[in-house]
Amino acid sequence: MYVIASKEDVVRIPPGLLGEDFNTLASRLTQDSFQNKVEGDGSFTVLVKDIDPQGEGRIIHGDGAVYQKVKFDTLMFRPMLHEVVEGTVCEILKFGAFVRFGPLDGLLHISQIMDDRIDVDVDGRRLLGKDTKRELRLGDSVRARIVSLSINERSPRESKIGLTMRQPGLGKLEWLEEDRKKKGEKK
Numbered sequence: 001m002y003v004i005a006s007k008e009d010v011v012r013i014p015p016g017l018l019g020e021d022f023n024t025l026a027s028r029l030t031q032d033s034f035q036n037k038v039e040g041d042g043s044f045t046v047l048v049k050d051i052d053p054q055g056e057g058r059i060i061h062g063d064g065a066v067y068q069k070v071k072f073d074t075l076m077f078r079p080m081l082h083e084v085v086e087g088t089v090c091e092i093l094k095f096g097a098f099v100r101f102g103p104l105d106g107l108l109h110i111s112q113i114m115d116d117r118i119d120v121d122v123d124g125r126r127l128l129g130k131d132t133k134r135e136l137r138l139g140d141s142v143r144a145r146i147v148s149l150s151i152n153e154r155s156p157r158e159s160k161i162g163l164t165m166r167q168p169g170l171g172k173l174e175w176l177e178e179d180r181k182k183k184g185e186k187k
Contacts, residue, residue, distance in 0.1 A: 001083060002102070003043070003076045008069065009034070013057065015064040027051040030070050036103075039076070042151035044103050047075040077102040079161060081149050084170070089140045092125045099142055099163055106161035108144060113165055134175055141173045 011029045018025075035048045050073045057068035079085070079102070087101030089108075096109040110118055113136060116129035125138040136142070148162035165171045171179075 001078055001080060002046075003078050005074050005076060006071065007034075007074055008054070008071045010067050010069050013066040013068055015066075018066065023053060026053045026068050026070055030072055034072070034074065036156075038151060038153040038156045040153070041078070042149070042153075043076040043078040044151075044156055045074050045076050046103055048072050049075075077104070079104065079146055079149060079151070081146055083146050084143060085146060085163075086141065086143050086173075089136060089138055089142060092120075092122065092127060092136075092138055094120050094122060097127060097136060099144060101144075104156065104159055104161060106144070106146065106163040108142070108163045108165060112147075112163065114171065115166060134172070136172055143170050143173060143176065145170055 011026060011033050013025060013029055030051045031048045034045050037045050052071045054069040054071055057066035059066055085101040087099040089097050090100040090105060091098040096107055098105045099108050113127060114129055116132050119128045119130055121128060127136040142165060144163040144165045146161060147164045150160040152158045
């Protein structure tokens, strides 16, 4: 889920950069320090904006850098266990598919794709249901639920997020539309 939050923190402005416009410099260094980073609670900071330096900075003896307090707004992506997400299949492998949602990827294990036996066509970049003949291809849009979550703070792209589509209301968006139409015809 995306969350907008207001934050307050301190940025270090190295002495070699102090000739530049101070507000521009504080804004750039705030973005460099916090944007595209993972917080301790597993939130991924996507965007930092509305940066406002607060008061005068402090110079630490022996360092020479200015430590400036700043207030700013952040757009954060915070995946949550059991959350339903929509994403795009970005990779097909022997053991399943990776789905990109927000700034992260999650694994959709082959056993969690559908209630059917699945043939893997790695060269054709697709997973094919033997009985239903439904296929999941690279670039398909899907709706899945997060079933396991382990965010790597140092390298967010290496986070381990497990997904499932084996529940009502989940799956490839085209399958969901087909199912909805079939239910409408039966009434």
